[in-house]
Amino acid sequence: MSGGSDSEEKIRMQLPIRGGDFSKAGEASSKIKNILKQLGVSPAVIKRVAIACFESEINIVAYANKGQFSVDITTGEIRVLAKDEGPGIECVEMAMMEGFSTAPPELREMGFGAGMGLPNIKKAVDWMKIESQVGVGTELEFKILFGGGENG
Amino acid sequence: MHIIGAQLAEKLKAEMLVEAPGVNTVSFDSIVACDMMSDLLSMMNHGGGDSGVSALLTGLTNKQVVRTAEMVDIKLIVFANGKRPLAETIELAERCGISLASTEYTMFRSCGILFECGMKDVGGSN
Numbered sequence: 001m002s003g004g005s006d007s008e009e010k011i012r013m014q015l016p017i018r019g020g021d022f023s024k025a026g027e028a029s030s031k032i033k034n035i036l037k038q039l040g041v042s043p044a045v046i047k048r049v050a051i052a053c054f055e056s057e058i059n060i061v062a063y064a065n066k067g068q069f070s071v072d073i074t075t076g077e078i079r080v081l082a083k084d085e086g087p088g089i090e091c092v093e094m095a096m097m098e099g100f101s102t103a104p105p106e107l108r109e110m111g112f113g114a115g116m117g118l119p120n121i122k123k124a125v126d127w128m129k130i131e132s133q134v135g136v137g138t139e140l141e142f143k144i145l146f147g148g149g150e151n152g
Numbered sequence: 153m154h155i156i157g158a159q160l161a162e163k164l165k166a167e168m169l170v171e172a173p174g175v176n177t178v179s180f181d182s183i184v185a186c187d188m189m190s191d192l193l194s195m196m197n198h199g200g201g202d203s204g205v206s207a208l209l210t211g212l213t214n215k216q217v218v219r220t221a222e223m224v225d226i227k228l229i230v231f232a233n234g235k236r237p238l239a240e241t242i243e244l245a246e247r248c249g250i251s252l253a254s255t256e257y258t259m260f261r262s263c264g265i266l267f268e269c270g271m272k273d274v275g276g277s278n
Contacts, residue, residue, distance in 0.1 A: 022216070023215070023240075025216065025219065026216070026219035026220075026222070026223070029223060030219070030222060030223075030248075033222075033223065043225065047196065047197075047223075047224055047225060048197070050223040050224065051193050051196065051197050051223060051224065054193065054219075054220070054223045055193060109214075110189070110212075110214055110216045111187060111188050111189035111190065111192075111212050111214075111216060111217065111220070112188075112189055112190050112216070113190065114188050114190035114191060115190075116190040116191070116193070116194045117190065119194075120190070120193055120194050120197055123194075123197050123198075124197050
């Protein structure tokens with residue numbers, strides 16, 4: 001985790017994500033989006049959170065056996081830990097390059113797998129960290145500040 | 153240029169398949185045209201659609217189009233080339249309050265018509 005926050009904690013939740021189940025892909029991100037809407041977070045910030053969450057969720061559904069979002073929302077920020085059990089990423093540096101993709105054809109037919117996922121998440125968030133172990137899984141953690149932040 | 157959903161559909165001679173509440177009170181001012189949802193997320197992540205409401209022109213008809221549109225606050229999806237969405241796509245659009253329409257025009261012609269009538273690209277250029 002990066003530096004702590006002084007903001008009072010408001011909401012903590014865990015949302016399971018099933019690998020391979022494209023019919024449910026996006027439901028966890030949609031839930032987070034609706035909670036932020038109810039909390040009165042600005043639409044521009046909500047859009048950045050939704051993009052980062054949705055890209056992460058699609059990655060878990062497409063590549064992992066299972067995963068989950070651990071979400072912490074305070075008055076000033078949202079932190080999401082997207083953790084999965086799956087093949088892991090062989091070279092994180094390559095995966096962060098725009099256009100690099102190992103997506104299966106099924107994913108491309110749905111309009112994903114253009115190699116924009118991780119770079120897109122990086123652009124949307126104020127802070128992110130990614131750790132991956134081949135054959136074990138991936139942990140992606142990111143933070144978005146409600147006050148605008150570096151990318152807001 | 154700002155037009156409501158019904159006017160946009162009329163310009164493309166499109167049939168409204170799902171008319172979500174409010175589609176004819178929302179003003180659309182920009183268009184995103186793509187088949188890759190990854191591209192849509194990327195374009196909308198570059199400030200696209202922050203100041204107004206965008207409509208999506210696409211040839212992709214699966215449920216993930218609606219899910220992606222929901223994430224980036226797109227309120228109207230127009231399917232080009234006369235394509236029709238799957239039943240599950242329609243069902244999700246109704247639940248998410250996103251309108252769907254289908255035009256016989258190609259993507260190229262649809263873009264041309266909307267460009268000619270002053271609709272902007274996402275991010276504001278035209």
